[in-house]
Amino acid sequence: MAYQCDLGNNQTVYLDNSGSQTIVTTASGSPGQQQQSSNSFETGAWTAPPEMYRTPGGVTLKIQAQGGDRWIQIQGQSSNLSDASSIPLQEVSQVPGSSQQPMQPMQPMQPMQPMQPMQPMQPMQPMKMGNMEMNNNPMEMRMGNMEMRMGSSPQNTGSQRRFCSQCGSPVQPSDRFCGNCGHKLS
Known part of the structure; x- marks a missing residue:
């Protein structure tokens, strides 16, 4: 299951767990302009829904996985979580820009056919x-x-x-x- 978190200022974070990878996609937009980037982290399979926190230094993500808790800094600088406030997450069916089907591998390239030899130029008349x-x-x-x-x-x-x-x-x-x-x- 994927999750979405609105950070304000037209910024949204999408979270997804694919096998042992946590995929973090950040999207920002304004009229006439949209940007999106994704990063993946080896966290293991999630054992609980992710948690997002706003700290005085930025935004931090907590992933509870089979190998233990993982903390990922989404924005800003790492800071003390004692001053952190929880940011609500919503479940979504899929992350925008991702497909449900994994990308199929490309077919190998076929060798090029040999080129026909060039015909010599005919001498032109002066x-x-x-x-x-x-x-x-x-x-x-x-x-x-x-x-x-x-x-x-x-x-x-x-x-x-x-x-x-x-x-x-x-x-x-x-x-x-x-x-x-x-x-x-x-």
Whole structure:
């Protein structure tokens, strides 16, 4: 059997005994917002209904179980029970958010089917738009006097043009410094 205790300020504590575990669920809520958390404690099976006490330091729960009495601090700090007042508990059929049926174990994951090999890309026809030209085998792009290549290394022919990495001005393959900005060329 589960129990419910209203602590005020929109806070409720639910208690349940499942086998040798005591499950404490705290719920708080206000318009548009609700929070709930659960903790379980190894207490053994209950031999009497639980008891809840409000102390100057907080709220304490007393569980009478086969192995002896257990005290669980629900809120605040532990304090002397001589100043404690009993908080009434009500029996409830179940704790909100819990199910009567235990959760069934998940089925094991099945191995993935192997992927089909990718088909090689077909070379695309060179594209031209104004002074821009693109090709994908090897990947290259030309626009005006600028050129970019990826994949195959450029051939060192006399027709290859080089540019300064600092300012972008054209340079000759034999130049060690840029004639425009003086940057050392690699």
